[in-house]
Amino acid sequence: MAAHNLGTAGRKPAPATDAFCASGARVPGATPAAQSGPAHVEQPVAYDAILLAGFGGPEGQDDVIPFLRNVTGGRGIPDERLEEVAHHYRHFGGISPINQQNRDLRAALEAELAARGVDLPVLWGNRNWDPYLNDALVEAEGRGFRRLLTLATSAYSSYSSCRQYREDLADALQDTGLGGVIEIDKVRQFFDHPGFVQPFVEGVRDALAAYERAGYGPGEVEVLFATHSIPTTDALRSGPAVSADELDADRGFGGGGAYAAQHAAVAEVVMRDATADWDDTYTWQLVYQSRSGPATQPWLEPDVNDAIALLPARGIKAVVIVPLGFMSDHMEVLWDLDNEAMETSAEHGLQAVRVPTPGTHPAFVSGLVDLVMERVTGTPASDRPAVTEYGPWYDVCRPGCCQNVRRGFQPALSGIAP
Numbered sequence: 001m002a003a004h005n006l007g008t009a010g011r012k013p014a015p016a017t018d019a020f021c022a023s024g025a026r027v028p029g030a031t032p033a034a035q036s037g038p039a040h041v042e043q044p045v046a047y048d049a050i051l052l053a054g055f056g057g058p059e060g061q062d063d064v065i066p067f068l069r070n071v072t073g074g075r076g077i078p079d080e081r082l083e084e085v086a087h088h089y090r091h092f093g094g095i096s097p098i099n100q101q102n103r104d105l106r107a108a109l110e111a112e113l114a115a116r117g118v119d120l121p122v123l124w125g126n127r128n129w130d131p132y133l134n135d136a137l138v139e140a141e142g143r144g145f146r147r148l149l150t151l152a153t154s155a156y157s158s159y160s161s162c163r164q165y166r167e168d169l170a171d172a173l174q175d176t177g178l179g180g181v182i183e184i185d186k187v188r189q190f191f192d193h194p195g196f197v198q199p200f201v202e203g204v205r206d207a208l209a210a211y212e213r214a215g216y217g218p219g220e221v222e223v224l225f226a227t228h229s230i231p232t233t234d235a236l237r238s239g240p241a242v243s244a245d246e247l248d249a250d251r252g253f254g255g256g257g258a259y260a261a262q263h264a265a266v267a268e269v270v271m272r273d274a275t276a277d278w279d280d281t282y283t284w285q286l287v288y289q290s291r292s293g294p295a296t297q298p299w300l301e302p303d304v305n306d307a308i309a310l311l312p313a314r315g316i317k318a319v320v321i322v323p324l325g326f327m328s329d330h331m332e333v334l335w336d337l338d339n340e341a342m343e344t345s346a347e348h349g350l351q352a353v354r355v356p357t358p359g360t361h362p363a364f365v366s367g368l369v370d371l372v373m374e375r376v377t378g379t380p381a382s383d384r385p386a387v388t389e390y391g392p393w394y395d396v397c398r399p400g401c402c403q404n405v406r407r408g409f410q411p412a413l414s415g416i417a418p
């Protein structure tokens, strides 16, 4: 495949010196050796329920501004950017589809668990909107659940896609006063779990086949794998630190950190599997979208729209846009890809198609349940499926994982401090 890649805790907030064992239990005064702890939990754990942790989104015009404040509180996002994003939501009546998509995913998970005879209720809570993680924990307590396993709707490593969920879970335990009562673990980042990857493989295969029927072959079609841009400082700190106090050490993943490296590795596999029936090769690249920081702050590039603009000069006539960084067709997909990137493609005379997100694809739902079951049964890491060389990713985040320098150290669940 001649592919080229141009883009190339604590129950209660605890002091940074506390260490956490594999199950998240505190080990006071643990030695540095103990702090490194096992990366995979290979003993069975009797969970009481699954916690589906979502991003959250507004469900009416009055929710839009408070939601945006929740997302960006103290994050230095310029006002003009917030107005711009508010407009995306307003265009859809102030309603993000993400909450309904998570309701649907929850129902699909419940159905799959029932079909397998697994008696684990699924609770649902969001980081940024109602129902909040706090609500889910209060519900868990009321129903007598003491041990929860989190499925976050986010597949890769980075502050926004890993650690922020873990910090918000730690905050929720503290806010609700349930720190000593409820224990929360989280499944591994699942970017390279076959259940997450399969829907993208099918989508790319179908899109390439449709282009071929329409007369566009290899050399005329480019596959663009799109994911959320993040600040380059966050990208460099994504994934495990070399040691807990060496946040800026080279982690060996290249310029975009574990975040970009994971995406590129998954894209490579998707291309390989989607084009297995073709002799010819299709070109692809990893591109970024939805950048939101001040212009002075470097974020991962190229932007999807800039990448599209350069394609006609290379003889490309059609693009396949793959929302590789996302679980469902939420606002970042509907607006930034289906609206903006489609328009950019049309302006440059390109055919364009966007492949589906995993959503409630049976392979994805079944894969999420597999991720739960590997923790319930304590499957050895060597028996866990992963389609890239990076997996299976850690169950227990390593010290310094996915830190955000702007925020400094914040307690986080499902990892080893700091």
Ligand SMILES: CC1=C(CCC(=O)O)c2cc3nc(cc4[nH]c(cc5[nH]c(cc1n2)c(C)c5CCC(=O)O)c(CCC(=O)O)c4C)C(CCC(=O)O)=C3C
Residues within 6 Å of the ligand: 055, 056, 057, 058, 068, 071, 072, 075, 077, 081, 082, 085, 096, 097, 098, 153, 154, 155, 158, 160, 161, 228, 229, 230, 231, 290, 291, 292, 293, 325, 326, 327, 330, 331, 332
């Ligand atoms: C890596 C990543 C994912 C993927 C992982 C995951 O899925 O969790 C993701 C998902 C999402 N991001 C979403 C929405 C927003 N993200 C924002 C802002 C930001 N995202 C960032 C990163 C990511 N974001 C970052 C570094 C910022 C800058 C501010 C900060 O450092 O936090 C803003 C503020 C306005 C703006 O600047 O765009 C909004 C409204 C929605 C909901 C969509 C809906 O409502 O349907 C979803 C699923």
Ligand SMILES: [Fe+2]
Residues within 6 Å of the ligand: 228
């Ligand atoms: Fe975002």
